[in-house]
Amino acid sequence: MSVNLKELVNFANETLSVERFKDYCPNGLQIEGKSAVTKIVSGVTASQALIDAAIAANADLLLVHHGYFWKGESEPLVGIKGKRVKALMQADVSLLAYHLPLDAHPELGNNAQLAKILDIEIESGMEPGNPFSVGNIGSLSEAISAEDFTHRVTTQLGREATLISGGDRSVKRIAWCTGSADRMIEQADKLGADLFLSGEISEPVVHYAREAGIHYLSAGHHATERYGAKALGEFLADRFGLEHQFIDIDNPV
Incomplete structure (x- = not known):
């Protein structure tokens, strides 16, 4: 046809x-x-x-x-x-x-699809109340260590993810935005996320994660947007x- x-x-x-x-x-x-x-x-x-x-x-x-x-x-x-x-x-x-429209779509979008792969239950966009928000926040079924979640991401995406530890806090509430959205870590922190996941990483984000006590996970721009x-x-x-x-x-x- x-x-x-x-x-x-x-x-x-x-x-x-x-x-x-x-x-x-x-x-x-x-x-x-x-x-x-x-x-x-x-x-x-x-x-x-x-x-x-x-x-x-x-x-x-x-x-x-x-x-x-x-x-x-x-x-x-x-x-x-x-x-x-x-x-x-x-x-x-x-x-x-x-x-951006493909990042944000609630079912077909990069962020929604990544949530399915990583078994994250979506709660809302990172701009609550905005149906066209780019980035999401959600939670795992149970709290796990940042290292265990990093292993899950590495295994599911087939690419070694880089964890910047925010301390010894466990991971249950997660915010994420695929691609080059690492600077959204501040927004994730304000939303109470234990960990923020994106594709790329920049030098200032390392310091923010360590000082704010929120884990940051860089999983690859391409890998998160496939x-x-x-x-x-x-x-x-x-x-x-x-x-x-x-x-x-x-x-x-």
């Missing part, structure tokens, strides 16, 4: 409520390819490796979390970005990208009767 590209894009935009987000990039269709979509390939970042893999897999549409045209990014389509865009356009493959695009791709494929393939381009960061 196939679906009209515009119909699919409109449905995805509505599903993710893209108009409700002020983002660092355009969300939705970034490069327009063929009008009919039969196969979706999803992945984290629209790198050349993922583009080449999607083309080889006969995709009509590439769905990613990290697309192009970021604020502050050089605008000319030259160099690496030019080659990427050229490859997609020559192959007539569309690029569909969702950043799940939203995959979930959305599966959702769209089921909705329209399409073929879907998730391709993971390894990234240690």
Whole structure:
């Protein structure tokens, strides 16, 4: 089966409520390819490796979390970005990208999907009362040590997580936001979290965790954001009767 590209894009935009987000990039269709979509390939970042893999897999549409045209990014389509865009356009493959809307979606989003993988029960967003909050807070079924939770994350994500200890407090209440959201640790602390999990880590966050007594866990930007695009791709494929393939381009960061 196939679906009209515009119909699919409109449905995805509505599903993710893209108009409700002020983002660092355009969300939705970034490069327009063929009008009919039969196969979706999803992945984290629209790198050349993922583009080449999607083309080889006969995709009509590439769905990613990290697309192009970021604020502050050089605008000319030259160099690496030019080659990427050229490859997609020559192959007539569309690029569909969702950043914050895909982080925040309560079921398909990166944060929601990560909670399922790590067995965290979601209580609310990190901005209670805001249904479009990026980041969540929730709890484990029982308190465990920070080291045991770190082992769980490492095992489930297949990547060594880095724990910055906030002391000897056990872990039950957890706040998390995938990607490069480590500075949200202060917000997590105010919400009473025992541990804050994100993808990346910066030098000041180490000191904050130690001094405030809240554990911080860096689990990898790519590793924490592998799940939203995959979930959305599966959702769209089921909705329209399409073929879907998730391709993971390894990234240690």
